[in-house]
Structures are given as structure tokens and as C-alpha cells.
């Protein structure tokens with residue numbers, strides 16, 4: 001009942017296991033299908049995946065069948081771990097690998113909901129350590145986490161920076177955190193004692209003011225900076 005055309009040796013092996021199991025115990029209670037690795041019940045149908053990138057070529061593995069809690073978890077952990085260190089080495093693989101890891105999370109959740117396996121013809125596979133506790137995951141995830149944090153920090157900093165830059169309109173006040181002619185302008189309230197310059201339109205400038213760098217202008221309008229208190 002498990003052998004389909006093209007299933008190959010694995011399919012024939014599974015079918016044999018199935019026959020053995022049925023010879024021993026008959027069909028599982030309620031027509032439930034037993035684990036194809038150890039013959040235990042209960043088992044659930046699942047598709048597990050692994051991906052391997054090899055620069056220009058790549059290979060995806062798939063294992064489909066009924067698995068009990070222990071065998072399913074064991075296979076899911078092994079295939080996910082393999083993917084975590086073998087998966088990244090290619091351009092397309094770089095995108096396929098995280099998808100593969102995510103696709104294994106569905107079966108993982110279903111295995112966890114199963115009761116402890118019983119009645120198998122051999123002991124179930126040892127689930128082993130969870131994926132995140134295995135060396136390949138630490139090897140790959142630690143630099144990736146650091147990279148994500150650095151990128152995240154960079155993007156956040158850039159976004160915050162962007163908020164304070166490009167916001168000056170004619171009439172607004174700023175102070176220069178740098179030394180002229182460098183500009184590191186910070187918008188400040190005109191009533192504040194920190195305010196040093198008031199931005200003005202070019203037609204209101206007399207010609208001896210500093211020209212504000214365009215990147216600070218809210219409307220990409222050229223503005224000059226009048227020293228406050230100079231009129």
C-alpha cells in the first residue's frame with residue numbers, strides 16, 4: 001500500500017516493513033497507519049525536506065511518509081541540521097535553504113502533538129538534541145544572528161538619521177554640531193538657547209551667510225543659514 005511507481009528501494013523497503021508490521025499486529029487500531037520507520041502508533045503523514053547547495057549545482061532531498069513522534073522528530077532534526085550547514089553554498093541555494101528550514105516546521109509541530117509511540121516492531125529512532133543545540137546550527141546561526149543584528153542596527157540608525165536630516169524649512173532653526181565649513185546640522189526649537197541659525201530662502205539672504213547643504217532641506221530647496229541675533 002506504500003509502494004508507488006518510481007518509489008525505488010526505499011519504497012520496497014517500506015512496503016516490506018509494512019507487511020511485517022501487519023503480519024505481527026494486523027492493521028493499526030482504527031485503521032491508523034503506523035510509523036514506516038519503526039512500526040509504532042500513532043503516526044502522522046509528513047513531508048520532510050533537506051537542501052544542499054554546491055556552488056553551481058544543488059540538490060533537494062525529500063522524505064515522505066508516516067512517522068511516529070520519535071522517528072519524525074529525529075528525521076526532521078537531522079534533515080534540518082544537514083540543510084543548515086550544507087544548504088547555503090550557492091546563489092539560488094541561499095534563498096531555498098531558509099524556505100526548506102521553514103517548511104520542516106509544519107511537520108515538526110505535527111510530530112510534537114502525537115502521543116508517545118508504542119507497539120513498534122523495533123525501537124523508534126532517538127530524536128537526539130534539538131536543532132538549535134547542534135553544532136551546525138550554532139556554527140551557521142551565530143554569524144547570521146550577528147549579521148542580522150548589525151544590519152538591523154544599521155537600517156534603524158539610517159532610518160533615524162533620515163528622520164532628523166532633510167527636515168529643515170525656511171524659518172526653522174538649527175545648530176551646527178560640527179565646525180564650519182563642515183555641516184552636521186540638528187534642527188532645534190528657535191526659542192531654545194541651543195539655536196544658532198535660522199534657515200532662510202535665498203531671496204532673503206544677504207550673501208554672507210552659509211549655504212545650507214541641500215540634504216538638510218525638507219523640500220530640496222536651497223536655503224541659507226542666518227546667524228541668530230544678526231537680524
Ligand SMILES: [Zn+2]
Nearest residue numbers: 035038068071
Ligand atoms: Zn517511528
